Amino acid sequence: MKTVEAIKDTNQILLMKSFLKSRSSRDYCLFLLGINTGIRIHDLLHLYVHQFIAEDGSLYDHLMSPVHLEPPVYLNHQVQQALTSYIEEEGLSLNDYLFKSKRTNEPISRQQAYRVINEASRQAGICEPIGTHTLRKTFGYHAYRKGIAISLIQKRLQQSTPSETRQYIGVANTTLQIKLDVNL
Template identity: 25%
Template structure:
């Protein structure tokens, strides 16, 4: 049963051009499903019926899996069995009618403008590490790009003369402008700190660790968490927090939603509208506190 999963992941990679993170998630979900089926004596996908898959969903619910995890597993199973059906491996698709549990959407955590300012002031600019960290934090907040997108940037993706970065993710390219503080932080990093870390001229990753290799997501997470603690930020900060904060602050200061959608790289504007709703909540709070006849 593992062979079919590997072939499916290869299909996603070669045909659908999915990201490495997406492929890892699919593989993890499907391997857990396969283990569940094997424990119940099912060792061929031709023998899998809708009842077995519903049983797996019920098992995850009993084991208190998060609704979001179950929903992702259902999506993985639907995509996998549809692939097997199209390839002629199975005669019927047992996952066609599977329904994920309803997931309660939580508003993303954002920082206030004051908290962002305090966070960005934490790196010490008298060390190469501090200069690098300052450039990373400034770039994330200036562009709203995903952490994975920032970590995939190459040195030739940055144009400081005209003040923009070129973001490439899954074959899609977008150009995002950067402001003066970010531009200065990037110039300082490229002129003084990057050469301290990078000894191999063939290394083109924009941001590297202290060994001169491309910065990992885990490495950046430690950097962010450390500075958040130093800044006294008590809320649950995550790698995407600066992205969420960027979007809400842009809307609060008058940016139109289409421009924010383009900068964030959302294919569907409904994804961006989550931030518009948060902006409306902020305006409502301000109104209730300040209007004389509220």
């Protein structure tokens, strides 16, 4: 099995997002949730609509999941917009899988998720090995670059040690220029 890397170039991320958005709102949401939350692909594929939307139709600002409590999974504005559009466009009900197959009521397979991510990466000109773990690694890498404490990233990625997390996100042997910019 090949080791995959984080997508470190934000321009490549933008190209992937653009490709996926033009192709499928489901695939676009999968990519956005993956790179913005760091949730494992198995967990992503088994999320239900009711974990994002209340019965009154309002969107939660955090994922309602008993598995992802510490720290809670925040749904940023971009993710919320994509989810709202996708759920409305597809007419998904609260009890549907969020990433349900077009042919069945089951979630898409891990292999299908891999194909989606891989095709988008090729369209963005990425030559490095890409896989489903790329989403988590990309989340961790960019969170670290933005100054999020490695201990919080470690908790989100559910890893044992900070050094394991640094290795996983590809920053173990590099010195990154981190900006702690409050931007008040």
